[in-house]
Amino acid sequence: MSMFRAKKLDLGCFTNIKIIRDHSKRKAFEAAEAERQALRYTIRNTTLPPRTRAIAQLQLTQMHCYTRPTQIRNRCILGGKGRGILTDFKMTRYNFRLQALAGNLPGVKKASW
Amino acid sequence: MSVPRARLLDLMRARCELFSTTFNPEGVRTGNKILRQKLKGPALASYYPRKVMTFRDFQKEFQPLELEVENEDEIDRLEHIAGLKSRGKGAPKKKREKDTSKKR
Numbered sequence: 001m002s003m004f005r006a007k008k009l010d011l012g013c014f015t016n017i018k019i020i021r022d023h024s025k026r027k028a029f030e031a032a033e034a035e036r037q038a039l040r041y042t043i044r045n046t047t048l049p050p051r052t053r054a055i056a057q058l059q060l061t062q063m064h065c066y067t068r069p070t071q072i073r074n075r076c077i078l079g080g081k082g083r084g085i086l087t088d089f090k091m092t093r094y095n096f097r098l099q100a101l102a103g104n105l106p107g108v109k110k111a112s113w
Numbered sequence: 114m115s116v117p118r119a120r121l122l123d124l125m126r127a128r129c130e131l132f133s134t135t136f137n138p139e140g141v142r143t144g145n146k147i148l149r150q151k152l153k154g155p156a157l158a159s160y161y162p163r164k165v166m167t168f169r170d171f172q173k174e175f176q177p178l179e180l181e182v183e184n185e186d187e188i189d190r191l192e193h194i195a196g197l198k199s200r201g202k203g204a205p206k207k208k209r210e211k212d213t214s215k216k217r
Contacts, residue, residue, distance in 0.1 A: 012164040023161050030154030037147055044144030072157060090160065 004028045004066050013077040025071045032067035036060065 004024040009015065011023060042048060042056035065071060074085045076092040084093045089105065100108045122138055129136040135145055168184050175182050197203045 010164050012162040019161065026158045026160060030158040033152055033154040037150065037152070041144040041147040044142060044147055046142045046144075069153075069157070074160065077161060 001064070001066055004064075014080055016080045018082065019075055019077075019080045022073060022075055025066045028064070028066040029069050029072060032063065036063065036067065 001024070004027065005020060006024070006027075009020070011019065013019070039056045039060040043053050043060065045053070073082055074087060074090065075082050076085055076095055077090045078095040078099075079092060081092045085091065086093060086096050089096050089099075091099065096105070099105050101110070125138055126136050128134075135143070137143065168182075168187070172182050172184070194203065
């Protein structure tokens with residue numbers, strides 16, 4: 001959603017719309033995280049009146065989907081792909097291989113024995 | 114050798130005071146585990162590398178020293194476009210907003 005997008009591109013990696021979208025989701029989640037946790041606490045607290053908890057449940061479900069952490073997906077910072085990502089290097093397995101063979105990843109070495 | 118419940122509760126209360134945890138002998142769900150969780154927003158939001166500096170900023174930095182920096186990528190791009198234009202393969206010019214009535 002464009003209202004969550006930064007007015008000026010603030011990414012320094014490979015960019016395509018999927019990466020921009022994912023980045024906006026991350027920022028939206030960061031901004032709304034405290035509110036989400038407060039609502040989650042209210043919902044799980046059985047000492048509160050049931051009505052309050054039900055209202056909190058509704059509020060949580062009615063928050064924008066961009067503020068949901070499950071919307072976030074790790075993407076490759078070199079090609080924007082969403083599958084086969086090595087989380088430690090934020091890259092797809094193929095880009096990781098290329099970078100590792102080129103010696104751009106400190107401490108990574110091709111195994112041989 | 115059974116210990117009375119009241120005594121056990123006292124022990125529990127003392128333990129909670131010592132380690133500053135919530136005294137909750139019935140095990141009622143108070144949702145405290147949500148409050149104990151760390152916020153993971155900052156870690157998630159810093160996944161993609163941010164833009165540090167643009168080439169224009171870089172050129173501006175060197176302007177007061179009267180040093181010119183050439184953006185080779187930009188020059189290549191302009192050359193490519195000039196080549197296309199000379200062959201008549203360039204992008205068409207933008208339409209003027211004259212015939213707005215004809216819009217479908």
